[in-house]
Amino acid sequence: MKIKCPKCKGNADLAQDFSLVTCQDCKLEMSYGEYVKYVAHNDVTYSDILGDYAGSTEGQTAGSLDEWD
Numbered sequence: 001m002k003i004k005c006p007k008c009k010g011n012a013d014l015a016q017d018f019s020l021v022t023c024q025d026c027k028l029e030m031s032y033g034e035y036v037k038y039v040a041h042n043d044v045t046y047s048d049i050l051g052d053y054a055g056s057t058e059g060q061t062a063g064s065l066d067e068w069d
């Protein structure tokens, strides 16, 4: 069965017994359990939220410094 390759975003293959994920494009080869962990680890949603949070915190710091003038 075809799934999205977590590494090159190409077409990876999931074995019928869900034992192995392989991608011919980037030579990826990992177990399905590793694949799930890999995808979860590389999910950018959380890092995007953290990035926005850091940005707004910096803005607040700059604002409070301006008040010192």
Ligand SMILES: [Zn+2]
Residues within 6 Å of the ligand: 005, 006, 007, 008, 009, 010, 011, 012, 023, 024, 025, 026, 027, 028
């Ligand atoms: Zn790939």
